[in-house]
Amino acid sequence: MSTSASPRHCYFNSFLKFVKYLSLLYNNFELIFVEEKNKNQAFQCSHCHKWVFYDRSIGTKHRNHCPYCLWSKHLDLDESGDRKSACQGEMEPISLTFKQEGINKYGEAKQGELMLIHQCLKCGKISINRLAADDDTEAILKIFEKSKQLNPEAINRLTEEGIKTLTEQDKQEMLIQLFGKNYEKIT
Ligand SMILES: [Zn+2]
Numbered sequence: 001m002s003t004s005a006s007p008r009h010c011y012f013n014s015f016l017k018f019v020k021y022l023s024l025l026y027n028n029f030e031l032i033f034v035e036e037k038n039k040n041q042a043f044q045c046s047h048c049h050k051w052v053f054y055d056r057s058i059g060t061k062h063r064n065h066c067p068y069c070l071w072s073k074h075l076d077l078d079e080s081g082d083r084k085s086a087c088q089g090e091m092e093p094i095s096l097t098f099k100q101e102g103i104n105k106y107g108e109a110k111q112g113e114l115m116l117i118h119q120c121l122k123c124g125k126i127s128i129n130r131l132a133a134d135d136d137t138e139a140i141l142k143i144f145e146k147s148k149q150l151n152p153e154a155i156n157r158l159t160e161e162g163i164k165t166l167t168e169q170d171k172q173e174m175l176i177q178l179f180g181k182n183y184e185k186i187t
């Protein structure tokens, strides 16, 4: 009987095979993990279920909401894109506002950029977010119309946070920002 056939050697071979199997498993796991990471280039909207792809030409650094329905997810804790929040609640686009840009040299309020106001359905957090270049303008206009029926509780909440929701008086500026100065020909 040769030594290679000894039971001890067989056990050793089996052990080696097992280690090899484990390392293969680990490598595959790593591969799967990397593929998952690449998948982060796209996500499925949990509200309208459409697939949304990240695109560098959207004008903002982080895609914060779905460009079709404009709903978002409560992922960020302290700042845009930090993805540190454990809440994960759905964030409803409740209204629009202009970014506060301070006062110009003539003492007038500077015209700020049109922003979306989201409120988390789970924890109530309010956040203000930039629009992306490919956001659906029809959906934005629908939010403007819907925001006229905001409940008093939500309006109080916005006032407490110093957020001024758009009114009919702001409509012209909103249309200019969405469609340009010749908006009347487009809308
Ligand atoms: Zn959506």
Ligand SMILES: [Zn+2]
Residues within 6 Å of the ligand: 074, 087, 088, 089, 120, 121, 122, 123, 124, 125
């Ligand atoms: Zn939340």
